[in-house]
Amino acid sequence: MAATSMIGAAVKRREDPRFITGHGQYTDDIKLPGMVHMAILRSPYAHARIKSIDTSKAKAMAGVRAVYTGKDLEGKVGNMPPVFIIPDANFKTPAYPVIAIDTVRYTGDQVAVVVADSPAIARDALDQIDVDYEPLPVVVNEEEAVKPGAPQLHSDVPDNVLFHWKIAGGDPDAAFQNAEVVIKERFIQQRLIPNAMEPRSAVARWDPGTGELTIWHTTQNPHITRFVFSLLNGIPENKIRVISRDVGGGFGSKIDTYPSDVVAIFATRDLGLPVKWVEDRRENFVGTIHGRAQTQEAELAATRDGKITGVRVKSYANMGAYTSTGPAAGVPTWLFGLVVPGAYTIPNAQIEVIGAMTNTTPTSAYRGAGRPEASYLIERMVDRLAGELGMDPVELRRKNLIPADAFPYTSATGLVYDSGNYQAALDKALAMVGYDSFRQEQRQQRQQGKYVGIGFSTYMECCGLAPSRLMDDIGFQAGQWEVGTVRLLATGKAIVLTGTSPHGQGEETTFAQIVSDKLGLPIEDIEVVHGDTGAISMGWGTYGSRGNAVGGSAVYLATEKVLEKSKKLAAHLLEAAPEDIVAENGKFFVAGSPGKSFSIQDIALQANLAWNLPDGMAPGLEENSFFDPLNFVFPFGTHICVAEVDAETGETKILRYIAVDDCGVVINPTIVDGQIHGGIAQGIGQALYEHAIYDENGNLITGSMMDYVVPNARQIPFMELDRTVTPAPQTPHGAKGIGEAGTIASTQAVVNAVVDALAPLGIKNLDMPLTPERVWHAIQQARGGSNGH
């Protein structure tokens, strides 16, 4: 271990200078000679039969190279496959053609594709395609979709039920029968749109000489998309190179492989020209996955003195029109079910989820995926129970939080929580907000007619997606290990390869810190390479807060191997025993004799020259490490929101926002804080602003940045952050994940605060987003319908 630790150092993100000076290389920056441009005609109907498509006018336009319909591609490319098939759930796999063939099933479904010499010509040509649609009945709501008589989307998905599963632990029925108190609530997890800053895009280039496909592509997991392209486009996996070096955010929406990319690959092979496709923002709203969209019936059983004895949930999950080729049914519903009991010792739990197909954009994982839906449910229910029992919500939480000495803790749903000290995070957050005096101040403010409330979220989450063996059990058609490669060149510079695919997470910095810390190499001498299947052997990508927990662990272990080999070589050169070698600040010397040493650069040179290696040592200084942990990691913390409601207009103002998070050992505190900031911003977005609304005809009526509220700096409060550190026992560096925690923790803190503010009016629950009008109506209703003047 180096004496000067890079672990925990606030190193500035090394990737930022190129981004903020305009030198990032996003997919749209790729310009190839002879490149042509693709545009997609999308359905204006949510559900319709395609009676005919006339592409002749478009094909006749100058500069148009090709027009493809679903029928043109039928049999030539495969259907989009589901990646998550939940076992024991009567899971259906309806056909998902890359371009709709006879029927369109959501507004935005792909109907035809034009390839032309310029993006403008391609766009003009879309207007020249005549499609004769016969509209069909539409269903957009998840509960309505599974009722008898609802419009049917797929003939092989009766009642639109894509899947139906139930898990239970303990004896939930007995818990509810014997409960002294039972509370019930209905929560609507409104549909959200991920809205990554960079829309999706692809540049596909077929090389007829080598039979190789190169695709620059906005993905969070290039190796997975390589596999899917191979399967669908019939190109051997070793003849495909996927490059996704700079990707402008994803929030889960770029995990999926999309039909657009498959068509671009088809087109480049068909035309023998490089093909570019860039999604525009309007298209992104309908053509890229959505998130959340669940309606939940929740029940909590408890004793009168506030011990929670059971939780029961039935949730309808809106899966959209097709099973997206991504987490889809998996993470957003399955992981949801597993973490419903949250941070509490709830011995009995039952969770049932019905996946409904609707005439809407397919849903999949959006930041947090499943865990925000669960965390919101349990944290809102705990507040509801506190209200019901007349208990302080903090006191109720203390009574039920898993004690620090109970870890590893096995939950009623069978998860084994790795480590935690939930009380410590809560105590810290309470001290920051000054809770001792808060309630008295609140009483005074209420007397002055002010509606000020406080909301708590003592959340836990489950991330660091791995282990592979568990993925099989839950139906994910993939592995979840990672490989890290650390290679030292003769000049003492290092190349680090990772199969994770950062798209904003800053791993070019954090992974370099891990290597620098261990080897004593200057961080500027370490290059982290990601997002290129041509350079990196394998990897499963970046999502589920797994980048550092899994990918960083693999890099850590590979670095350890490099260190071991370096020590052996140093021992040889110093004519000492390897166990006597000390490595410190990049110097290798015999313990007690630092005067005579070799630097890591010396070692790298010697290893690469191989002039004087000990017998049996292979040349070079490069190590691989494969890492597949035995468990998830479980970050946690306490978020507290203080909010004031303007009872006259219904507007909510966040007065203070406090977050104490524990993600284990922190590699880079600035990056961790940034992840928390962004996560909280998106969580506040769900609580107060964001809502993808469909009308009854299946039109997305919040389909632009003019209507769909992505919060900006004006709407996000100053955040007071702190942390506790409870190392992860199963990762070598002790780090957990932090990419999603802010989103998982924050939404309910805000809603709990608003409901607490309005508690004097008897308001117990509000549906998100808490728009001013909604809150105003609730206040009106609570006051008995007077107009408030």
Next chain:
Amino acid sequence: MYATDFAYHAPASLREVVALLQQGDPNGGEVKVLAGGQSLIPLLKLRMAAPAALVDLRNVAELRGISEEGDGVVIGAATTYFQTIDSPVVQRRCPLLVQAISQVGDPQVRARGTVGGSLAHADPAGDLPAVAVALDAELRAVGPNGQRTIAAKDFFVDLLTTSLDPAEVLTAVKFAATDRPHTGTSYQKHRHPASGYAVVGVAAVVMLNDDGTVQAARIGVTGAGAHAARASGVEQAIAGKTLDDATLTSAVASVTDGMELMSDTYASSEYRAHLARVLTKRALLDAAARAR
């Protein structure tokens, strides 16, 4: 996000602008004036507007600038928002413009958007139309038949519709100055959290008597109805009165009378009417406080 093809003209004189508008498109297509482009360019990119030609005002120097003229301030139609609020004359004589324009869109919009562009576009949720109404603006236009002046209350006709003829171009706007004794102004806005437009915006000018009662008031409301309108009923109801809570509450009840209230997923017509009442009250109180 590619517009349909259009011809682009950027003449240097108002005379040429009018000639181009009068000449029109040989195929009968629409010829639109481009004055900053903060509304028109997005519409073009979405293909919700597909004019045959654009006449850009960017090179027409005579349409820019700010001057004092008697009891008012005259602002050239192609003057940007930033140039307007940056002007000491505007700051001194029409602080309401500064208060309202500071809340328009974001810095990029204020850097490129123009006073005349906003008024001629007549977005029902634009901020400036309410101010024009409250500041009794005179809108000056030039067309094939020469120059004419239109009062703000007659300018906004319907959703995105003004009383300008297709071949007329807005050249300047004269806003009434409010730097007089016992006069205060205020703009109160419920900002749409996504678009930044006014869900409802209320601009008020209040002139008080020495005893603190209202001598006269002018109120412009935007966002609630299909176009910005003057709330004459409220103005009359508070004339001669002290702005106590009871007076205000009863006066603002009529603020949306005669308006065709808009409704969308963010705010129903009921909520818009409520906001109009609350914001009118707040604007009047704030303006009165500034008048003292």
